[in-house]
Amino acid sequence: MEIIAHITWNLAELFIFRFVTIGRENREAWMVRMKIEFENKQIQFNVQYGIRKKISIHIDVGGIITVKAPNDTSNEAVKRAVEQHGKTIMDKLSFIEKAKQIPRTRDYKEHGKFLHLGRYYFLHELIETQDLNEEELRSALKKFYISSCKKVVAERIKKYQSQLKVKPKTIEVVDSRTKWGSCSSDKNLTFNYRLAMAPIEVIDYVIVHELCHLTHMNHDRSFWRRVGSIMPDYKDKEEYLARHGHSMTL
């Protein structure tokens, strides 16, 4: 089974995957990777050329830097622009790095707090906790998330399937460390059970994203247009996953 598209768990991979996809797509092939030295550190960034008047620099929540530049901009001019904003960029990157280091402690006790559909609950509100040790609680909680994810996905996908007029062959809920969802070339969709920790709207987004892959195999513009036609604010959901994904674990 060939996996052709997915939403990644790890932000570094998200970048690589997107970059490769764009590289294969001729229309958007004018994206290159550059780096500069700034105060003894390296700043790496993507440069996306297009019809535009000014250079702009964007850093996403995962720390990926994209410079958008007019088609005829020289490498030197791009690097100069990044250097001019080097201080701001370094500040933002260090802030993102710190946010990633927030410890993920899990308190497997009756009053430990765990996410379900975007809200925190006491463990005993989600599962039967009596007489179970930590390991058993953990495995019971995992089962709970898996069945909750199956239920939510099965319910929500109906609406979007009919809106998008597509039909997947199989829908599976899986344990994945790297992907929120995937769509294979033979129309099998998978969803990460950890999505049960996310708000419904975010689960909806992953559903829409994977359903759109049934007709658009990559992340080109027509793919995003289709996602946006169903869910105009999909970027907020992507941002939610980028921001909170690391804490959505057992």
Ligand SMILES: [Zn+2]
């Ligand atoms: Zn995708």
